[in-house]
Amino acid sequence: MSGSTIMPMMSPETPDAIRQRLFALLNGQGAALYGGERVTQLEHALQSAAIAEASGERPAMILASLLHDVGHFFEAEFEQALSSTFDTRHEHMGSRYLSRWLDSEVTEPIRLHVEAKRYLCAVHPDYLTTLSQASIHSLAVQGGPMGAEEIAIFESRPFSSEAVRLRQYDDQAKIVGMKSPDLAHFLSLIR
């Protein structure tokens, strides 16, 4: 399997149906939402995937980068959720939603990408200074930097290094005016 098989065997939907569903989600709600950043969620998703691709990642990680924030789209009041003091755990909602169709090599980095931020803040203190205001706000709601025990547990998990890489693409993907390949380009990785 040349690094291109993304779907688990038991999925009842065709790759084409899944691509259409995700296209509608990202292109609809994603194009309308900002969430405290200067780019829309669709732009943020495309930039994350483009940066992952340019970094030489395999298809699963490019898709994980594209889809890492879809959990936000299921929050009733997304903009408020991001500025609130309540953590909606969007990483769990997103990975659970996608796991109906996609393998753990896509869904696990997504599920762990918020913990990866807490991890990076703990092991690389300079990392905190690179975060956007919205990210710093959500960090506090998400529990702040990890403690020593949490660091050890995180490092022992499968896909934790992928989650850290995804996090780094995520953090960069907030560039106003950046040109990225389109949604169809990245969704074609689902086959």
Ligand code: FE
């Ligand atoms: Fe993100």
